[in-house]
Amino acid sequence: MKKLSVIDNKRCTACQSCMFACSRRDGHGGLSNSCIGVKTAGGFEGDMTIVVCRACADPPCAKVCPTNALIPKSTGGVRLEKTKCIGCKLCQQTCVIDAVFWNKEENKPVICIQCGYCVGFCPHNVIKLVTK
Amino acid sequence: MVYQDTISRVLYIDVKDKKFWITDRKDLFDKYIGGTGVATQLLLEECPMGIDPLSPDNPIIFAVGPLVGVFPLASKTVAMFKSPHTGDLGESHAGGRSAIAIRLAGYGAIVIKGASDFPVYVSVQGNQVFFKDATTLWGMNSSLTPARIMREREKGAGYRTILRIGPAGEKMISYACVVSETYRHFGRLGLGAVFGSKKLKGIIISGKQSLKVTDSKKYKQLYKQIYDQAVNSEVMRKYHDLGTPINVMALNNLGGLPTKNLQQTSFEQAKEISGENIAEKYLGKRIACAHCPTACVHLANLRESYKDSPYFYKTTYVGYDYEPLFSLGTMLGIENAKDILILIEEVEKYAMDAMSAGVILAWATEMFEKKLISTVETAGVEPAWNNTKAYVDMLAKIIKQENDFYKALGRGVVYASEIYGGKEFALAHGKNEMSGYHTGPASHLGYLLSARHSHLCNAGYSLDQSLLMEKEVSPEEIVDKLVEEEGVRQILSSLVVCFFSRAIYKDMNLISELLALMGIKYSAEDLKRLGREIHSEKFKFKLREGFSFENLKLADRVYETKAPTGYISRDYIERALIYAKKIIEK
Ligand code: SF4
Ligand code: SF4
């Protein structure tokens, strides 16, 4: 199975190309649908932090979902069944690395599905799909 | 426009009465796209004629364009105001995360009005605006600390911009800048002083909405095309490899590198302070503006020892470009790269325009050298080429406004030379200190005629090289070319694409196609016409505020120092200006 991994956060320029790519999966611009985030740690003088789902083997986010909208994948991580989700945000509060992003417009979580689309748009080889 | 697109929403913020309202200005965005085009109209509406730029009546306008958040390199915010430095149109552009944050917070423009009775900072979170008491942040001696505090207190990490001023803005130094994300600036023409006059310490904006396009498949395909060009093409290489500092050697070899207050056009120590050398010895990392794969922002790693304590060091990342290497480097005869980085760091701390600051110090040095001023004026400092310590002291005294001389230095070379003399070598265009290109008549005409007064806004520098160095070209032809290029750049800055990507975006057919995806219809012809119209709308403001072609003058020094095209002739410049008046005022 393939998993999205941060290879070297020190190469990251905070260009946000990955974030925009991820959001663009649904065919539109902006960032509401993105589930990868790049933050500075202590301003731009510090290293960047790339926040994205680690595809846990026994996903804590799925365990707290009251409607079983997050379905654990056999390869790790989760798949969201949108129609079941009631927008309670419990998953978001549970993920300790803040990898559950929130699409405000839909009031639903967005969590990485390990598709690798963002990788093609990182100009600096920060992220990669690696086989576990 | 695509249904529900938020580009035409304008957020008005009144910092006096601490209120805000949102108005849909489809009228303006439909006609002028966004950015410069829309900001010019908002300025004409909001800025009463003839006001003091530091009075509460001076509005601050920020505008972005429809492609922001949709295509890469559409990453700039245009700021407009009446300039406290020149009394003329104030226009300044900055990247960082500003444009993305404004657009994804759901706005096309923000207008800030009035003046607060006490220091405030403003936090914009989607449809809500919060006014925070910034009394405690006022008067801190570095622009970095308040930024850190705002960053820690406010939400939206990763999706926000923090625009703030430093000591120079608080003191209303007329060339104070506004800093965005530590390393990007609304640098020129004194936006920081206008913030200061409003007691506005900063503004934080965050947002992450989605932006709909009409055809997703085509969108992804066009995106990829532009992205690939930005990442792989030769035209962008200059900006990401060595970055603009590559110009130090280029201009030095050409003989167009202003040195020691333009007494020279090449510098013996150019190699030491070149982009090549700084990259090799100091380049610490590169960062990017939001939604820009290029990452042109070069940060040098500056390690300094504390003189009072052995084995005690500090390390700072200092952003460097060609412009500060010229203004705080060659102009001051600084022979050592590390010293320039130290000066850049000082200027950053105070948040003032690096270009104006350097040119002002260069003028003061020559004044002192020629004994036109003494240590009485300089309050004991002895400015001399390559004396970094003296320059550090003088910058501090400008911020302190220590005496009348430093108060004058806080208002620019033209103002200071009117009081103390030395007009012949006070290097400014329309009161704005010169930028780093003495390549020939076209570069100087470009600054004089530019609707924005910054080097990037005209084609003069490249015309000197591509045309004038090759053959004789009439002043009329040069003006025609400059004005034509200005029109194109008005479109780029209305879309707010980075000028560094102009080779990608200058194709009007491409722009028309990209806008069509947003449901906005302009033909390539419409765009060309609109570019010219926006240019003349800007001149409407300029002429209203007293701009006149007859008052445009170049310092004698410009004529006395040979450029790569030879000595610049007064006659040539005069003929050009007479012609420019005819075609622009008509
Ligand atoms: S969202 Fe967080 S908790 Fe859930 S699988 Fe990903 S990393 Fe694990
Ligand atoms: S792998 Fe796919 S879902 Fe995950 S962050 Fe990248 S683009 Fe988004």
Ligand code: SF4
């Ligand atoms: S695309 Fe790469 S360099 Fe750019 S923000 Fe994402 S991880 Fe960082």
